[in-house]
Amino acid sequence: MTDEQPKEFLQAIEQFNQGDFYTCHDTLEAIWSEAPTFEKNFYQGILQVAVALYHLGNHNWRGAVILLGEGLNRLHRYQPDYRDIDLDRFVLESSDLLTSLQKLGADRVKEVVLVQSSQKEPNLDSKAILQIPIIREVSTSVE
Numbered sequence: 450m451t452d453e454q455p456k457e458f459l460q461a462i463e464q465f466n467q468g469d470f471y472t473c474h475d476t477l478e479a480i481w482s483e484a485p486t487f488e489k490n491f492y493q494g495i496l497q498v499a500v501a502l503y504h505l506g507n508h509n510w511r512g513a514v515i516l517l518g519e520g521l522n523r524l525h526r527y528q529p530d531y532r533d534i535d536l537d538r539f540v541l542e543s544s545d546l547l548t549s550l551q552k553l554g555a556d557r558v559k560e561v562v563l564v565q566s567s568q569k570e571p572n573l574d575s576k577a578i579l580q581i582p583i584i585r586e587v588s589t590s591v592e
């Protein structure tokens with residue numbers, strides 16, 4: 450997309466990638482409420498993934514699974530990329546997390562340790578180590 454990113458959106462990406470999901474939610478909610486109709490689902494989709502991760506951090510398996518699913522449903526229509534965000538990768542990483550949570554089940558949610566994909570996975574016996582999705586720009590997503 451050729452439109453310049455709103456500075457608040459860039460701030461929300463940084464908050465998300467730093468694991469500050471509650472603040473990211475607040476930032477995205479302000480953008481979402483003012484966004485044109487077509488963009489509302491885009492911002493709301495990322496917002497819902499952020500809130501899902503916030504819930505997961507509080508061991509709320511049900512809230513995390515529901516909001517991950519809703520966020521993913523909203524983001525599919527913007528793939529492969531939108532607003533210079535690599536949505537293919539973000540959706541894939543978020544889908545992988547959702548699948549892992551569904552396999553894990555609500556009874557084991559307190560065992561979850563979240564790591565970013567760039568972190569080395571900690572060696573924790575009996576813990577479920579799950580990678581959180583990262584929001585990447587299209588130009589920086591090449592491996």
